Amino acid sequence: GDSxxxxxxxxxxxxxxxxxxNCTYTATGYxxxxxxxxxPGEGLQLLLKATKADDKGSNKGFEATYRKETTSFHLExxxxxxxxxxxxxxxxxxxxxxxxxxxxxxxxxxxx
Amino acid sequence: xxxVIQSPRHEVTEMGQEVTLRCKPISGHDYLFWYRQTMMRGLxxxxxxxxxxxxxxxxxxxDRFSAKMPNASFSTLKxxxxxxxxxxxxxxxxxxxxxxxxxxxxxxxxxxxxVL
Numbered sequence: 001g002d003s004x005x006x007x008x009x010x011x012x013x014x015x016x017x018x019x020x021x022n023c024t025y026t027a028t029g030y031x032x033x034x035x036x037x038x039x040p041g042e043g044l045q046l047l048l049k050a051t052k053a054d055d056k057g058s059n060k061g062f063e064a065t066y067r068k069e070t071t072s073f074h075l076e077x078x079x080x081x082x083x084x085x086x087x088x089x090x091x092x093x094x095x096x097x098x099x100x101x102x103x104x105x106x107x108x109x110x111x112x
Numbered sequence: 113x114x115x116v117i118q119s120p121r122h123e124v125t126e127m128g129q130e131v132t133l134r135c136k137p138i139s140g141h142d143y144l145f146w147y148r149q150t151m152m153r154g155l156x157x158x159x160x161x162x163x164x165x166x167x168x169x170x171x172x173x174x175d176r177f178s179a180k181m182p183n184a185s186f187s188t189l190k191x192x193x194x195x196x197x198x199x200x201x202x203x204x205x206x207x208x209x210x211x212x213x214x215x216x217x218x219x220x221x222x223x224x225x226x227v228l
Contacts (some may be wrong), residue, residue: 034216036212043116043203043219044155089155099168100145100217104154 002027006103032093033073038087085112094098115221130192135204147203
């Protein structure tokens with residue numbers, strides 16, 4: 001079945017460091033891919049998405065490219081800020097329905 | 113615009129008591145999802161509805177859990193009787209059917225349940 005695997009956390013970085021959070025997926029067909037972010041005490045909210053191969057999603061300085069050949073959707077940011085401290089979830093929506101599949105989440109802490 | 117509204121935000125109860133969590137999805141959304149989040153198991157899908165009809169409840173842990181959606185603007189998740197291992201944050205989320213399957217899930221702020 002469809003699934004998402006993302007790198008284990010927690011991740012701790014200094015401010016202005018480069019961030020990569022790896023995400024790979026297994027799916028039949030052509031899913032849409034998402035990154036969601038959860039700030040402390042809040043629900044998840046969409047950070048960015050990509051709906052087809054080679055699409056790049058971007059928002060708030062974060063980017064991720066839909067790589068069908070490697071079945072990956074890695075999240076990157078060139079210079080993290082303290083305010084980026086949160087839990088990041090990779091997710092896909094199956095193209096056979098409206099079923100969402102989430103990764104286990106990666107906790108990021110950015111220290112000044 | 114109003115987002116997904118959940119209540120209560122926090123609930124502390126004693127083992128054996130009935131707990132009811134409530135959710136109002138975004139108007140016009142035809143899918144509603146209930147998730148449970150814990151440190152040990154992460155984010156788990158419990159059940160989801162389409163047009164008020166339960167589609168997949170395979171994630172509901174056991175018979176103590178039940179969910180209903182009597183109309184398009186309201187859903188409940190009930191635990192009876194509650195147990196300490198049910199302590200978690202319960203999220204409701206909604207979305208609309210998108211033929212291109214590019215749809216986004218909109219989450220509520222969650223209901224934090226503590227069962228003593």
